[in-house]
Amino acid sequence: MTISYQLKRADFIFKNQNDWEEVLSKSLKRTPQDLINELISSELKGRGGAGFPTGLKWKLTSEISESTKYVICNADEGEPGTFKDREILSMVPFKVLTGMAVCGHVIGAKEGYIYLRGEYFFLLPELNKVIREFDYYCKEINFDFTIRVFMGSGAYICGEETALFESMEGKRGEPRNKPPYPSNYGYMGKPTVINNVETLAHTYTIFKYGAKRFYDLGVQYSRGSKLFSVSGDTPKPGIYELELGMSLADFVDEFGDGDTKAVQVGGASGFLVPRKRFNETAIGFQGKLVGISLPTGGSMMLFNSSRSMFNVLDNYLEFFREESCGQCTPCRVGCQQLLKGIKAVKRGEKNTRYLDKLLRLTETMKLTAKCGLGQSVANSFSSIVENFREEMIY
Amino acid sequence: MYPVSELIKNLADQHGRNRHNLLPILQGVVEQEKYLSEYSMIEIARELDLPASEVFGTATFYSFLEYKKMGKYIIRVCKTITCSMKGKNQILLAIEDMLKIDVGETTPDGVFSLLQTNCLGFCHKAPAMLVNNEVYTDLTPEKVHDILNSYLKKQKEGGSHDN
Numbered sequence: 032m033t034i035s036y037q038l039k040r041a042d043f044i045f046k047n048q049n050d051w052e053e054v055l056s057k058s059l060k061r062t063p064q065d066l067i068n069e070l071i072s073s074e075l076k077g078r079g080g081a082g083f084p085t086g087l088k089w090k091l092t093s094e095i096s097e098s099t100k101y102v103i104c105n106a107d108e109g110e111p112g113t114f115k116d117r118e119i120l121s122m123v124p125f126k127v128l129t130g131m132a133v134c135g136h137v138i139g140a141k142e143g144y145i146y147l148r149g150e151y152f153f154l155l156p157e158l159n160k161v162i163r164e165f166d167y168y169c170k171e172i173n174f175d176f177t178i179r180v181f182m183g184s185g186a187y188i189c190g191e192e193t194a195l196f197e198s199m200e201g202k203r204g205e206p207r208n209k210p211p212y213p214s215n216y217g218y219m220g221k222p223t224v225i226n227n228v229e230t231l232a233h234t235y236t237i238f239k240y241g242a243k244r245f246y247d248l249g250v251q252y253s254r255g256s257k258l259f260s261v262s263g264d265t266p267k268p269g270i271y272e273l274e275l276g277m278s279l280a281d282f283v284d285e286f287g288d289g290d291t292k293a294v295q296v297g298g299a300s301g302f303l304v305p306r307k308r309f310n311e312t313a314i315g316f317q318g319k320l321v322g323i324s325l326p327t328g329g330s331m332m333l334f335n336s337s338r339s340m341f342n343v344l345d346n347y348l349e350f351f352r353e354e355s356c357g358q359c360t361p362c363r364v365g366c367q368q369l370l371k372g373i374k375a376v377k378r379g380e381k382n383t384r385y386l387d388k389l390l391r392l393t394e395t396m397k398l399t400a401k402c403g404l405g406q407s408v409a410n411s412f413s414s415i416v417e418n419f420r421e422e423m424i425y
Numbered sequence: 426m427y428p429v430s431e432l433i434k435n436l437a438d439q440h441g442r443n444r445h446n447l448l449p450i451l452q453g454v455v456e457q458e459k460y461l462s463e464y465s466m467i468e469i470a471r472e473l474d475l476p477a478s479e480v481f482g483t484a485t486f487y488s489f490l491e492y493k494k495m496g497k498y499i500i501r502v503c504k505t506i507t508c509s510m511k512g513k514n515q516i517l518l519a520i521e522d523m524l525k526i527d528v529g530e531t532t533p534d535g536v537f538s539l540l541q542t543n544c545l546g547f548c549h550k551a552p553a554m555l556v557n558n559e560v561y562t563d564l565t566p567e568k569v570h571d572i573l574n575s576y577l578k579k580q581k582e583g584g585s586h587d588n
Contacts, residue, residue, distance in 0.1 A: 108546055109543070109544060109546075110544070111505045111506055111507070111543075111544040111548070112506070112507065112544070112548050113544075113546065113548075114546040114547060114548060114549060117546055148546075149452075149487075149489045150542075150545050150546060150555065151546070152558040153558050153559065153560060181448075181449075182448075182449070182452055183487075184448065184451070184452060184487035184488070184489040184490050185487055185488035185489035185490075185542070186486065186487050186488060187543060187544075198448065199445060199448070200444060200445045201443075201444040201445045201446065201447030201448050201483060202444070202447075202483055203482055203483055203486040204486060204487070219445070260548065260549065261549065262507045262548035262549045262551065263506075263507055263510065263548070264510075268548070268549035268550070269549050270549070295506075299505075299506070332506065332507060332548070334510075338510065342509075343506060346504075346505065346506045346509055347506065350505060350506075350543055350544075353543060354543060356486070
């Protein structure tokens with residue numbers, strides 16, 4: 032991927048949503064094919080982290096002939112260090128609802144759900160009010176589409192799309208085998224489009240201004256802007272909309288506290304980048320960082336030299352151990368053993384070569400775990416252990 | 426009829442009696458009762474015509490569906506990386522000192538339970554905690570005292586039914 036050596040701020044997501052009625056009614060007059068082409072030419076990729084092309088997702092689902100289909104907005108934002116979706120849902124909810132309704136029009140779905148994580152229960156009253164208003168307008172223009180909120184109950188794994196369907200069906204949130212993919216077999220076994228909150232908000236921008244406005248932002252393979260949740264050792268934590276493709280060095284120049292030792296890109300399931308690699312690292316898809324099927328995108332956590340990377344890894348592993356759904360052995364046992372293993376090395380009960388054994392274990396998990404959770408533990412584990420090996424030992 | 430059976434019946438009437446209505450019903454019981462007793466789970470299973478083991482299996486999967494008796498106000502302190510870096514332990518200690526309970530325990534008067542939880546999504550305003558559904562951010566030990574005192578006061582005034 033090309034690296035854009037400039038940090039460019041963008042301002043689309045939180046820009047006014049007051050013209051949603053116009054954007055919705057205009058989009059509904061267009062043919063599904065026309066809308067799909069618009070999305071495909073914008074090169075919008077899923078903002079949840081996995082980066083699947085949104086236009087293609089809608090197209091695949093629209094091609095299945097089935098009378099019942101669903102549109103689901105994934106608001107189970109659970110990745111450590113991510114908090115953008117909550118902000119979108121509280122600041123510009125109409126954009127998300129409009130995106131869902133247009134998707135319904137494109138694929139032929141009459142029902143939409145927002146799967147909201149239990150931790151965000153406090154958003155519910157306001158969100159329901161907005162949905163009522165939206166519903167009212169849909170009826171007014173004779174568009175048959177209803178949106179409901181489904182509450183989660185505190186399970187990180189339910190952000191994984193098939194686990195989310197299981198949860199909505201009243202079961203344990205255990206991921207399914209893929210294929211079949213949601214475009215064929217989603218919620219209740221019906222063709223389903225499931226998009227991240229931010230992705231849907233971007234579709235609003237694209238339908239309002241046209242694909243070109245979006246495509247002109249960012250760099251090749253990583254078009255558009257993206258919200259970043261910035262936290263950790265930074266003087267200005269918060270949510271920022273930036274064009275994709277900037278180098279991590281520029282990002283740290285802007286957000287670091289002058290003493291940044293490493294940045295965790297993509298949350299606990301992402302990668303830790305040490306200072307020596309800031310220059311060669313770009314933030315976007317296709318790069319070797321964000322976008323390798325990470326459950327959530329946009330989490331940027333900065334660590335300065337006062338932080339022990341052992342504590343960071345210990346915290347992540349504890350997180351994964353608790354949030355592993357437990358259905359497949361590599362993930363369930365792997366997470367426990369990794370956590371036990373690094374503690375044993377730290378205490379001097381195991382020699383340092385044991386770290387290499389643990390690295391091989393993460394490789395096994397990457398190959399054999401059933402879903403993104405177990406597969407991505409290797410990301411943070413290997414990037415921390417390989418770059419800060421001495422901190423794991425002493 | 427126990428009141429909880431009535432609650433379950435009402436929830437089933439409201440949401441429906443299919444498998445995919447299970448989670449909203451479990452959540453509804455937890456909202457009122459703060460936890461799912463064995464009795465509630467069996468009653469839900471009966472109402473939805475499901476094996477009780479299925480209800481138990483689903484309920485125990487989710488960290489916000491408690492199956493042990495909980496206090497009226499459940500405090501969940503975020504323990505994930507940023508909150509932990511920004512002083513989560515001091516917050517926990519302040520709460521433990523004030524309420525005289527450890528993590529995982531409930532005060533003898535049944536008012537507060539103290540738990541830790543995974544990322545609440547307030548990393549930019551860390552440390553953060555939930556008291557039932559209410560979020561508190563940028564915590565300091567002093568701030569935690571004020572927050573808990575406001576709940577104690579509410580409790581003394583006859584426990585108004587908020588969240």
